[in-house]
Amino acid sequence: MNENSTLNALICRHARNLLLAQGWPEETDVDQRNPKYPGWISIYVLLDAPRLATLLINRHGGVLPPLLASAIQKLTGTGAELVLSGSQWQSLPVLPADGTQVSFPYAGEWLTEDEIRAVLAAVRDAVRSVSCRVAEDTWRIRAALTTTGQTLLTRQTRRFRLVVKESDHPCWLDEDDENLPVVLDAI
DSSP states (O other): OOOOOHHHHHHHHHHHHHHHHTTTTTTOEESSSTTTTTTEEEEEEEEEEEHHHHHHHOOOOOOOOHHHHHHHHHHHTTTOEEEEOOOOOOOOSSSSGGGGGGEEEGGGTTTHHHHHHHHHHHHHHHHHHHHHHHHHHHHHHHHHHHHOOEEEEEEOSSSSSEEOOOSSSOOHHHHHHHGHHHHHHHO
């Protein structure tokens, strides 16, 4: 399968929009785990204690389970940081959420083992929900980018292939980047 940079850009934008809608910080970044396999994303963000608390509270509708509530209370005012990252060199993902690594360095300084497990489980669940949704939506985004017009011309060199198809519609992606959110919502 060839890499499709337009498809990958739309997928990353869609993933970022989903993350922001779920209360993730503005600094959250998304990248394709492997651009040749669209829809498998990695999420990158550093969550300090206040951002982690905000994310978990938003994810649970303001009502936290007792272990999470205890963990958030203990983390308030500390230098705790939870890191989400991805790496192309880690083992290949089996499920969509496997593209993001979650680490919580020195968490044992502030939390019990059960509280650490509860926080990590909640964050992994948040990552899983976005990653699975993006993987599912990738098929619709890919279908929307597939042209349906009649092929007029095909030319190929060693590393480049040009396919010209008939179309009566202007290319929305080239004209105005402001249309991108509307197109993603329509898909």
